[in-house]
Amino acid sequence: MGTGFDAARVLRPRGLQFFGWFALLFFLASQAGGLLLTPPDRDMGHLQKIMYVHVPSAWMSLLAYAIVFGFGVMFLWKRDLKWDLMAAATAEAGIVFTGLALLTGSIWGRPTWGIWWTWDARLTSEAVLFIMYAGYLALRAMTDDEMRRARWSAAIAALGFLNTYIVYMSVRWWRTLHQIQSSPSTVDPQYVLFLRLNAFAFLFILIWFAASRYRVARLTRDIEESVEERALRPQTEGVHV
Amino acid sequence: MSVASELARARAIAWKDLTAERRTKANFNAVLFFAALVLLLFGFALGPDNDALRGAAAGVLWLTVLFGGVLSFNRSYEMELEGGALEALLLYPGDRRALFLGKLLANLAFLLLVELVLVPLAAVLYDLPLFRPGPGLFGVIILGTLGFVTLGTFYAAMASRARAREVLLPLLLFPMLVPLLLAAVEATKALLARDLMGDAGSWIRLLVVFDVIFLVASFFAFEYVIEE
16 A cells, blocks of 8 residues: 555456456357257247346355355454455445346246246345345445444344345245246256356356455555545644645 | 343343333334324225225234334434443443343333234224234234344444434345244234134244344344444
């Protein structure tokens, strides 16, 4: 910070840029493979192709929340704000995938079930997850002290993470209308390869999003700190304002 | 510090909060009238068909409790913040979790008192057989309120010290309460219908599990929320 500020390196971090291109190309290749190389589904036809976006998004939405929880625990343990900024960056990426999973699920549900929305366990808990992400980010936006914000965020992520499974199970008892969970054994093997490839593609995109957001958060914090430092520096030559 | 002295501290904090409330009654009256108003408004929105109202009554009752209760949790910390009293409370020796326990007990007593008026009122307005279900219904109300108050007290410790606290608290709290709302509504519904299907028991078990998990979790996480 301060003296060793290398603008060229920070503004164009080579590793992140390279990883971004890699993630993008991997994503395009996996999507193209899923769309072009697998046959249309017997019942759903080409509609089934939305699976390559919907399923990986839903996985990433849960994975990201688990990572947010993990980073929160790391912060409480190490007391280094780095972990908190990483948790926040992951949450920002996670809410995007949660929204995408909801949106694609709804688009798929309309022609398949004839309805945009159904009160099924996975759909409903995904919606609750979306609001939990939103609450997490809203609390962050409404708190100024960064240590306090970090501690509170970690606590919220912990309780929220605990709750995801309880929400899912309770809604499932309440009502079930979803098809049985897809696992590689219920999905035709020719779809499995591209579903897996797309899962990795989405994972890379998630990491890239989170890393980019983390970089921005770090830069913002550095700037804020240096502005603060300059404002607090004692005025020389006896200048009075 | 022994467990007994921590409990005594928690009781002292609860007693202090309840005494302050008893002397003004401002919060109690406001929450109670707001909740009664919500019951009326739901009636207007869903009625006037008596059967439809009776069918929706369990859900309406619990939503009314949630909407009314959420208004009172922030207040329990604002009271301290206004006089700069929270710092003083935190400076006292002993475990800070006693503060959480004390606030929780005060909020629980407060909300149960509100419900003491609210539930009979709902029974009148929505034509419910209040005494048919027997003690089971009171158990459901106490378990549901306990879980609600636990998380409410926990999240209000943060929301009351953030900006936009009025909207922040429900945004944080309500998604967490989805399992509790489902269990409480389904159990209440089943008990009001004489529990013919015999499924109130499993919902009550879910309520107990939810209460235990979040009592323990928020009790231990509170330390990180209150520390300065």
